Amino acid sequence: MLSVQDVTKTLAGQQVLRGVSFDVPAGSVAAVVGPSGCGKTTLLRCIAGFETPTSGTVTIDGREVSGAATVPPHKRGVGYVAQDGALFPHLTVKGNVGFGLPRRDRTPGRIASLLEAVSLDPALASRRPHELSGGQQQRVALARAIALRPKVMLLDEPFSALDTGLRARTRESIGAVLRDAGITTVLVTHDQAEALSFADQVAVMSGGSFRQVGAPTQLYTEAIDLDTARFLGETIELSGVVSGSTAHTAFGDLPVVATEPGEAVIMLRPSQVRLVRASGAAAATVSRIEDQGDHQHVILAADGVPELLVDVPSWDVPQPGERVSLSVSGAAIAYPGSPAHA
Structure with missing residues (x-):
């Protein structure tokens, strides 16, 4: 038409x-x-x-x-x-x-x-x-x-x-x-x-x-x-090293879509990530909470990652200082370059 x-x-x-x-x-x-x-x-x-x-x-x-x-x-x-x-x-x-x-x-x-x-x-x-x-x-x-x-x-x-x-x-x-x-x-x-x-x-x-x-x-x-990924919505960006279909990051190994091996920015959408409370060793510590009404921004700190923002429902919010792990659904996408926080 x-x-x-x-x-x-x-x-x-x-x-x-x-x-x-x-x-x-x-x-x-x-x-x-x-x-x-x-x-x-x-x-x-x-x-x-x-x-x-x-x-x-x-x-x-x-x-x-x-x-x-x-x-x-x-x-x-x-x-x-x-x-x-x-x-x-x-x-x-x-x-x-x-x-x-x-x-x-x-x-x-x-x-x-x-x-x-x-x-x-x-x-x-x-x-x-x-x-x-x-x-x-x-x-x-x-x-x-x-x-x-x-x-x-x-x-x-x-x-x-x-x-x-x-x-x-x-x-x-x-x-x-x-x-x-x-x-x-x-x-x-x-x-x-x-x-x-x-x-x-x-x-x-x-x-x-x-x-x-x-x-x-x-x-x-x-x-x-x-840049297009960032424009289209919130991103979670991690430094990583890609080997085959796996990216090695501070939050553990994550599956990625086929890409060139080597250093890259590993991008996830917030909807792919869920916080898991861990009684033992965990990947990150909750730094602070930002109230957004029906959901909360949980800001995490981990080795090599100054800040990482994850959304959680308002009725299931961890406390500052609590240790957590990340559960990821689906594959991440790897892009050449450095994360926004780096």
């Missing part, structure tokens, strides 16, 4: 996009995740037609829309939801949702069905944007975009202004609507958890190019390098 091939973009003499390529199958959801300033929004604007790529092509449903012959934004079959929703403040919900529809289609029944599609009460149709919550405003913006039956939906950090609980609920609601409607979707975000939970395919962007593209689980468990 959507194909971006070797797209570059130069703004004010600076190359913002550097040969970006990816394909989004029809009806699927892709997320582009990266830090602020990495080129995410510029890429989205090139797909929408608000920016023209310096080189490369954008193809939607088999039709090249940016390249040899540029197609204007309103003829691309693209819906765009901005970070702030961009609702018209002087129009009611009904007016916003119906904006762009032919007059004959702006019926109460049509507006009500669109509001229901994004889990909004049709009774809100007479309200103005300032009378709605942030989550409701975002869903009105989505209903307005869906009303035009786009082939591709582009979401530019649409949940970033919402509080944590509302953000998760709105994201789940919008994701369900888009999948039920079979709309090919691209989300750009700087929130790693949001990208991993929302999309079928995730592209990690840095410095105007993609570091890695793949399924969320693949990226999280098989990040191409240590």
Whole structure:
């Protein structure tokens, strides 16, 4: 449905996009995740037609829309939801949702069905944007975009202004609507958890190019390098020496995926590690506890490891000074280099 091939973009003499390529199958959801300033929004604007790529092509449903012959934004079959929703403040919900529809289609029944599609009460149709919550405003913006039956939906950090609980609920609601409607979707975000939970395919962007593209689980468990692994979530990093499929560390021998032998950073995800209280000799000592509400950060010290952070449930927390061992599930990944704490 959507194909971006070797797209570059130069703004004010600076190359913002550097040969970006990816394909989004029809009806699927892709997320582009990266830090602020990495080129995410510029890429989205090139797909929408608000920016023209310096080189490369954008193809939607088999039709090249940016390249040899540029197609204007309103003829691309693209819906765009901005970070702030961009609702018209002087129009009611009904007016916003119906904006762009032919007059004959702006019926109460049509507006009500669109509001229901994004889990909004049709009774809100007479309200103005300032009378709605942030989550409701975002869903009105989505209903307005869906009303035009786009082939591709582009979401530019649409949940970033919402509080944590509302953000998760709105994201789940919008994701369900888009999948039920079979709309090919691209989300750009700087929130790693949001990208991993929302999309079928995730592209990690840095410095105007993609570091890695793949399924969320693949990226999280098989990040191409240590910087990407760190960006996608919390890591536990140990110095080690790899021999075959085993890494020798201060916490004992750990299985690793096939890699080159020698010194390396041994990376685990916190979910792989469980603390085991030991009555005899143990690998580490609990230095301190940091309260996180539903879980606790337990900071450990061991020979050659100044600090190591492990999450544990709040109802099963060891005490400072207690000796513990680590139980590891699954294989670690070895990367060349030194741990962050070294």
